[in-house]
Amino acid sequence: xxxxxxxxxxxxxxxxxxxxxxxxxxxxxxxxxxxxxxxxxxxxxxxxxxxxxxxxxxxxxxxxxxxxxxxxxxxxxxxxxxxxxxxxxxxxxxxxxxxxxxxxxxxxxxxxxxxxxxxxxxxxxxxxxxxxxxxxxxxxxxxxxxxxxxxxxxxxxxxxxxxxxxxxxxxxxxxxxxxxxxxxxxxxxxxxxxxxxxxxxxxxxxxxxxxxxxxxxxxxxxxxxxxxxxxxxxxxxxxxxxxxxxxxxxxxxxxxxxxxxxxxxxxxxxxxxxxxxxxxxxxxxxxxxxxxxxxxxxxxxxxxxxxxxxxxxxxxxxxxxxxxxxxxxxxxxxx
Amino acid sequence: xxxxxxxxxxxxxxxxxxxxxxxxxxxxxxxxxxxxxxxxxxxxxxxxxxxxxxxxxxxxxxxxxxxxxxxxxxxxxxxxxxxxxxxxxxxxxxxxxxxxxxxxxxxxxxxxxxxxxxxxxxxxxxxxxxxxxxxxxxxxxxxxxxxxxxxxxxxxxxxxxxxxxxxxxxxxxxxxxxxxxxxxxxxxxxxxxxxxxxxxxxxxxxxxxxxxxxxxxxxxxxxxxxxxxxxxxxxxxxxxxxxxxxxxxxxxxxxxxxxxxxxxxxxxxxxxxxxxxxxxxxxxxxxxxxxxxxxxxxxxxxxxxxxxxxxxxxxxxxxxxxxxxxxxxxxxxxxxxxxxxxxxxxxxxxxxxxxxxxxxxxxxxxxxxxxxxxxxxxxxxxxxxxxxxxxxxxxxxxxxxxxxxxxxxxxxxxxxxxxxxxxxxxxxxxxxxxxxxxxxxxxxxxxxxxxxxxxxxxxxxxxxxxxxxxxxxxxxxxxxxxxxxxxxxxxxxxxxxxxxxxxxxxxxxxxxxx
Numbered sequence: 001x002x003x004x005x006x007x008x009x010x011x012x013x014x015x016x017x018x019x020x021x022x023x024x025x026x027x028x029x030x031x032x033x034x035x036x037x038x039x040x041x042x043x044x045x046x047x048x049x050x051x052x053x054x055x056x057x058x059x060x061x062x063x064x065x066x067x068x069x070x071x072x073x074x075x076x077x078x079x080x081x082x083x084x085x086x087x088x089x090x091x092x093x094x095x096x097x098x099x100x101x102x103x104x105x106x107x108x109x110x111x112x113x114x115x116x117x118x119x120x121x122x123x124x125x126x127x128x129x130x131x132x133x134x135x136x137x138x139x140x141x142x143x144x145x146x147x148x149x150x151x152x153x154x155x156x157x158x159x160x161x162x163x164x165x166x167x168x169x170x171x172x173x174x175x176x177x178x179x180x181x182x183x184x185x186x187x188x189x190x191x192x193x194x195x196x197x198x199x200x201x202x203x204x205x206x207x208x209x210x211x212x213x214x215x216x217x218x219x220x221x222x223x224x225x226x227x228x229x230x231x232x233x234x235x236x237x238x239x240x241x242x243x244x245x246x247x248x249x250x251x252x253x254x255x256x257x258x259x260x261x262x263x264x265x266x267x268x269x270x271x272x273x274x275x276x277x278x279x280x281x282x283x284x285x286x287x288x289x290x291x292x293x294x295x296x297x298x299x300x301x302x303x304x305x306x307x308x309x310x311x312x313x314x315x316x317x318x319x320x321x322x323x324x325x326x327x328x329x330x331x332x333x334x335x
Numbered sequence: 336x337x338x339x340x341x342x343x344x345x346x347x348x349x350x351x352x353x354x355x356x357x358x359x360x361x362x363x364x365x366x367x368x369x370x371x372x373x374x375x376x377x378x379x380x381x382x383x384x385x386x387x388x389x390x391x392x393x394x395x396x397x398x399x400x401x402x403x404x405x406x407x408x409x410x411x412x413x414x415x416x417x418x419x420x421x422x423x424x425x426x427x428x429x430x431x432x433x434x435x436x437x438x439x440x441x442x443x444x445x446x447x448x449x450x451x452x453x454x455x456x457x458x459x460x461x462x463x464x465x466x467x468x469x470x471x472x473x474x475x476x477x478x479x480x481x482x483x484x485x486x487x488x489x490x491x492x493x494x495x496x497x498x499x500x501x502x503x504x505x506x507x508x509x510x511x512x513x514x515x516x517x518x519x520x521x522x523x524x525x526x527x528x529x530x531x532x533x534x535x536x537x538x539x540x541x542x543x544x545x546x547x548x549x550x551x552x553x554x555x556x557x558x559x560x561x562x563x564x565x566x567x568x569x570x571x572x573x574x575x576x577x578x579x580x581x582x583x584x585x586x587x588x589x590x591x592x593x594x595x596x597x598x599x600x601x602x603x604x605x606x607x608x609x610x611x612x613x614x615x616x617x618x619x620x621x622x623x624x625x626x627x628x629x630x631x632x633x634x635x636x637x638x639x640x641x642x643x644x645x646x647x648x649x650x651x652x653x654x655x656x657x658x659x660x661x662x663x664x665x666x667x668x669x670x671x672x673x674x675x676x677x678x679x680x681x682x683x684x685x686x687x688x689x690x691x692x693x694x695x696x697x698x699x700x701x702x703x704x705x706x707x708x709x710x711x712x713x714x715x716x717x718x719x720x721x722x723x724x725x726x727x728x729x730x731x732x733x734x735x736x737x738x739x740x741x742x743x744x745x746x747x748x749x750x751x752x753x754x755x756x757x758x759x760x761x762x763x764x765x766x767x768x769x770x771x772x773x774x775x776x777x778x779x780x781x782x783x784x785x786x787x788x789x790x791x792x793x794x795x796x797x798x799x800x801x802x803x804x805x806x807x808x809x810x811x812x813x814x815x816x817x818x819x820x821x822x823x824x825x826x827x828x829x830x831x832x833x834x835x836x837x838x839x840x841x842x843x844x845x846x847x848x849x
Binding site: 032033034035037038039040044045046048049051052055081082083084085086091094095150153154157158161164165166167168169171172174280281282283284285286289290292293296297298299 | 373375377381383384386389390391392393394466467469471473474522523526539541542543544545547563565567568569570571573574577578580581582583731732733734735737738739740741771772773774
């Protein structure tokens with residue numbers, strides 16, 4: 001990707017987000033089910049319903065509502081949550097770090113496991129045992145993250161209770177943080193006991209998110225390694241007397257990395273999307289868990305804020321992947 | 336093909352590096368629930384807001400357990416739905432029911448140590464009555480005003496007679512909040528650092544994760560048995576089951592009945608059940624073909640409620656014939672709607688329908704919102720088919736149900752569960768069957784005429800008798816299909832005593848060591 005292309009992509013971000021905002025805003029109001037209908041108490045009269053609707057600004061035409069909301073968004077005000085009674089921006093900002101830390105940990109685990117599996121697979125290439133690696137990858141890939149969450153919950157939370165199965169941190173601990181990046185902050189401030197407690201709670205949800213993605217990374221990388229290993233330059237290197245590990249690490253791996261990052265990076269958005277259900281299952285306090293509550297409560301302002309947040313994350317992730325691929329691939333860098 | 340030469344040592348090194356986060360004591364074993372003076376409850380819903388008087392959470396009955404641990408209602412409620420002194424020690428009408436008279440308990444304090452005053456009570460009532468406050472029950476609170484304070488006694492004018500006013504003082508939005516503190520910190524400040532006068536004060540809150548409470552030393556009532564209470568917000572039923580099995584929580588509820596039966600057999604756990612003030616029912620909308628009395632009655636008589644409870648709910652339910660469950664003020668056991676498929680067939684035959692030539696209709700239901708809801712409707716559709724009703728199932732979300740109901744756009748039959756924690760007929764039959772109510776699916780004039788006069792009835796005995804008569808009429812006309820009263824499964828560790836409440840609340844202040 002040339003730098004011009006990057007600038008073009010950056011320029012396209014605002015209209016993309018605007019489009020997402022319009023779609024979400026309209027869909028929420030067209031699909032049956034609105035927050036006022038959910039909070040109408042027994043005995044409320046039509047006048048009471050009208051009053052509540054006006055109180056939350058839902059009595060205006062959709063276009064008028066959108067103009068008001070979007071005008072506020074441009075000023076940094078994403079509205080006030082109907083169910084939580086707090087500013088949406090403040091709420092999302094408070095919970096987003098939890099999801100980012102979880103996703104990052106999951107990504108690290110996935111890349112680590114995927115790398116190991118791919119290397120083992122390529123090591124066993126052509127041998128009978130290779131199919132075992134392929135089947136293992138296939139199984140990991142076939143089971144979705146939320147199912148892994150339930151399996152891990154029962155396996156490591158109940159049958160062999162090694163790890164906590166709910167929350168982000170032990171409720172008994174009295175710990176104060178200056179930021180909402182608990183793990184990062186505890187590591188940076190040297191509070192390793194706190195980091196240990198946080199990791200205890202994060203391992204299972206992170207693993208559930210990581211396993212399918214690790215399989216994906218392993219499959220792409222293993223295939224890419226095999227293809228690259230068969231290329232002329234690898235054969236020449238071998239003819240020149242380099243050992244196989246040397247060839248794999250110096251010649252084959254950098255070339256195999258490009259399609260892995262390109263394909264795997266795009267798929268990483270699935271990992272982010274997976275946080276919704278996985279956070280719910282492990283009662284982890286990220287934006288995924290919050291999103292389900294927001295949908296159940298038909299909390300329009302909060303849903304809008306969360307969807308925009310996910311959209312920004314997806315766009316940023318895709319852009320980051322493209323940039324990394326550009327940096328890795330000289331053909332793209334130089335046109 | 337290049338021969339394999341990657342050494343095992345290299346692979347092991349890589350594996351070791353990748354597994355680093357899992358090492359060094361990270362898998363050192365999960366801590367069990369907590370210290371002896373801590374009670375951990377795996378709770379089934381998140382706490383969206385701390386203000387118990389405004390917004391969605393204010394009308395969510397499930398959240399009230401948390402609110403009642405932190406805040407005091409005006410009037411308390413005993414496990415059997417009867418009313419007990421709360422912050423108010425006396426309450427009532429004057430002789431001609433034109434005034435209300437309240438007396439505030441002496442010695443109650445807020446969590447910051449300041450005393451609870453009559454001004455707090457009056458401010459709370461006035462705030463609740465203010466349309467700008469966003470209180471969803473404002474329509475009740477606005478019926479009293481012009482308060483006067485004399486010592487700890489408060490009087491107010493009845494602006495419009497509301498027979499259930501004092502019952503509401505024990506339930507949704509019926510909480511006393513601290514006037515001075517709230518005005519000082521504002522709505523946002525209150526959300527961040529709420530205080531009440533209840534048995535527990537807020538110690539720590541991680542949204543969507545947990546709420547930690549500490550016993551309030553200045554509480555006017557009995558000292559709670561546990562110094563610390565943790566509500567873990569575990570919204571997924573499977574995860575709540577896992578919490579109990581792993582020892583991570585001491586108490587939970589609202590878990591699948593199959594899991595409840597399995598877990599209560601374990602020696603370290605105890606299972607208790609309690610019929611609660613929630614019922615399963617099918618709304619009948621006054622549109623074709625439900626305008627035909629024969630069809631409505633056939634739909635009622637064709638359902639074997641006992642079989643549904645026994646087979647689908649493993650016996651955890653109490654079949655009902657009206658919208659008044661046992662324990663409600665207007666429950667009348669003499670009203671019965673028998674399971675009689677032959678009668679259903681003959682009724683349908685009168686209207687020209689038979690199993691070969693069935694009447695067709697749509698029934699809406701949630702799926703997974705309540706235990707076995709969809710399966711139950713499938714069973715009912717099967718029972719209906721045998722007598723000559725061919726129903727098509729349409730699944731909707733609960734939010735859709737609310738909106739459709741408010742627009743009077745439900746299908747001819749629509750499954751729902753109705754809660755009535757104060758047990759008054761006006762909040763069950765009344766709002767569910769009174770045409771002008773946005774919650775009513777049957778808008779027929781017959782019921783409007785019968786129910787209308789009961790709203791303002793000042794003679795309590797006459798009022799209750801009137802509701803019983805309405806219930807009897809509804810049963811005879813088949814204008815709704817009451818199914819059963821829910822039974823709440825509560826699971827807790829051995830060594831605890833949990834007082835189950837008929838209103839479904841799990842109050843930590845009532846949980847003690849056995």
